[in-house]
Amino acid sequence: MTACPRCSNTNATVFHEGKEGEELIWTLFGCPDCHYHWRDSEPEESINPAKRKAVFQMDTSNPDRYHLILPVRE
Amino acid sequence: MNKQSEISIEVAKKVGSLRDFLDLLESKGQFITWPDEVMPEPDIRNILVAAGDDDKNGPAILFDKIKGYPGKRMVAGVHGSFSNIATLLGYPLGTPIRDLFYDIVGRWTTEAPQLPRIAPDKAPIHEVRIEENFNLFDLLPLYRINAMDGGFYIGKANVVSRDPHDPDNFGKQNVGIYRIQPHGPDTFTLMSVPVHDMGRHMLAAEMDDVPLKIAVMLGNHPAMAMFAATPIGYDESEYAYAAGMMGAPIALTESGNGLDIQAEGEMVIEAEYIHGERQYEGPFGEFPGSYSGVRRAPVFKITGISHRKNPIFENIYIGKGWTEHDTLIGLNTSAPIYAVLKKEFPEVEAVNALYQHGLTAIISVKNRFAGFAKSVALRALGTPHGLVYLKNLIMVDADVDPFDLNQVMWALSVRTRASDIQVLDNMAGIMIDPAAVIPGMGHHLIIDATTHMAPEPIGGDVEIVRRPAGQEIDDLSQIIKSMQKEARK
Ligand SMILES: [Zn+2]
Numbered sequence: 001m002t003a004c005p006r007c008s009n010t011n012a013t014v015f016h017e018g019k020e021g022e023e024l025i026w027t028l029f030g031c032p033d034c035h036y037h038w039r040d041s042e043p044e045e046s047i048n049p050a051k052r053k054a055v056f057q058m059d060t061s062n063p064d065r066y067h068l069i070l071p072v073r074e
Numbered sequence: 075m076n077k078q079s080e081i082s083i084e085v086a087k088k089v090g091s092l093r094d095f096l097d098l099l100e101s102k103g104q105f106i107t108w109p110d111e112v113m114p115e116p117d118i119r120n121i122l123v124a125a126g127d128d129d130k131n132g133p134a135i136l137f138d139k140i141k142g143y144p145g146k147r148m149v150a151g152v153h154g155s156f157s158n159i160a161t162l163l164g165y166p167l168g169t170p171i172r173d174l175f176y177d178i179v180g181r182w183t184t185e186a187p188q189l190p191r192i193a194p195d196k197a198p199i200h201e202v203r204i205e206e207n208f209n210l211f212d213l214l215p216l217y218r219i220n221a222m223d224g225g226f227y228i229g230k231a232n233v234v235s236r237d238p239h240d241p242d243n244f245g246k247q248n249v250g251i252y253r254i255q256p257h258g259p260d261t262f263t264l265m266s267v268p269v270h271d272m273g274r275h276m277l278a279a280e281m282d283d284v285p286l287k288i289a290v291m292l293g294n295h296p297a298m299a300m301f302a303a304t305p306i307g308y309d310e311s312e313y314a315y316a317a318g319m320m321g322a323p324i325a326l327t328e329s330g331n332g333l334d335i336q337a338e339g340e341m342v343i344e345a346e347y348i349h350g351e352r353q354y355e356g357p358f359g360e361f362p363g364s365y366s367g368v369r370r371a372p373v374f375k376i377t378g379i380s381h382r383k384n385p386i387f388e389n390i391y392i393g394k395g396w397t398e399h400d401t402l403i404g405l406n407t408s409a410p411i412y413a414v415l416k417k418e419f420p421e422v423e424a425v426n427a428l429y430q431h432g433l434t435a436i437i438s439v440k441n442r443f444a445g446f447a448k449s450v451a452l453r454a455l456g457t458p459h460g461l462v463y464l465k466n467l468i469m470v471d472a473d474v475d476p477f478d479l480n481q482v483m484w485a486l487s488v489r490t491r492a493s494d495i496q497v498l499d500n501m502a503g504i505m506i507d508p509a510a511v512i513p514g515m516g517h518h519l520i521i522d523a524t525t526h527m528a529p530e531p532i533g534g535d536v537e538i539v540r541r542p543a544g545q546e547i548d549d550l551s552q553i554i555k556s557m558q559k560e561a562r563k
Pocket of ligand 1: 005007008009031035
């Protein structure tokens, strides 16, 4: 259970681990709810919810507030 | 007719692929390999911003020591400076932008394109084939281009799709540059709106419930990267156009899912459109230098991948300018506007639409009579690109080089009056202009900085100094430069 820095849901999973030999360099996570991806080695402005600018946070409970790029056929 | 020079054809014949072009750039000192280990973030971003600051001479940069991606290679800045563009077109480093503009205008053709076919089993792009267990995050050294991007974007892919209603038509096969956000190990979103050819293909496939297969090409021929973004007719082929512009062959082969792809590209990701599925996409730092926000975008599922051995992942830095994106598309944004105008107004000398995809542009024109330049400006606003992109338009005389901003500023300083400024409000605009009150709407501003002529009132002290120019002056500048070099020793 890993919390997403963007939508704060806790369903994120590991997508990839960056290694040099046996050494783990970073872990890459993906959030299945808001589709944010991040590496735990990134600067805090990208991955720390407390440091991220509020306007970039997401609320996935209300999808309709996000513009649909191509209309979906009924 | 393609009016390109013999030298440029010789150069073009040597460049069949991204790798060939990197070799050529290296021979000119325009390609470097970053010597140190880098973290995906923020190191790659920082280095590419620093390289992009030098729009005249910045090099392409290859990274092959990206921490956590051992053995993987990534290159950016391939089109990052005008010297790199000059190299592709067969000109010396430091060639003035105006000369490159006239070169591209002179090449405007799709006559007799050379598109040789290579059998898939002989094509370098199919050297390594993957048919299962796809993981984009493992396969490509992905990284966050700008700090608040919603994902690790692929910003320089050429995407091929066919018209689902006319799948055998080569011309209607579209190749375009669309931003791609990997979503899962084997899924990604692709940003295309209904006015794009690709958007039309998606809507048509959904409407008739037929599959839409696409090929995402990475590490492309440098002419494809430049010309796939050029607005051409719906039934014109971008391959034919790019090969025609280069006057040299671009080899094609077939992807695993039956599309025409570049035989010597680095990688092709084959995918199928998932009907009706939309997922969150963005934000993404776009060419106006602002983030386009979160949208719900169409989703594709990977069905196969081919790549060359030890592939190079080519990406781009895009964001607040100057960036590679500006250099990549600038001249190909300017040339079609010029081509349309020149047909109806032979007095048009040059078009500089380098700034933010033409949000600000400068057109030089021989003024025939008072008010003439304003009419030319209005015609420019009626070109396909001008409709929404040409927001601020500056008209200058033929004695002003629109690519030399010192000269443009001179014209603005001494050739404008209040009556030369016109604002057309509530017009169509681009969706992602951060200044727009309503996205998709905005103003067109015309500043007529051409000389006033009768029957307009003429002011006092209007005689302009004849500034000496030509070969004699050019030779003298060279002499002064070498004297200065001596003096610095
Ligand atoms: Zn999330």
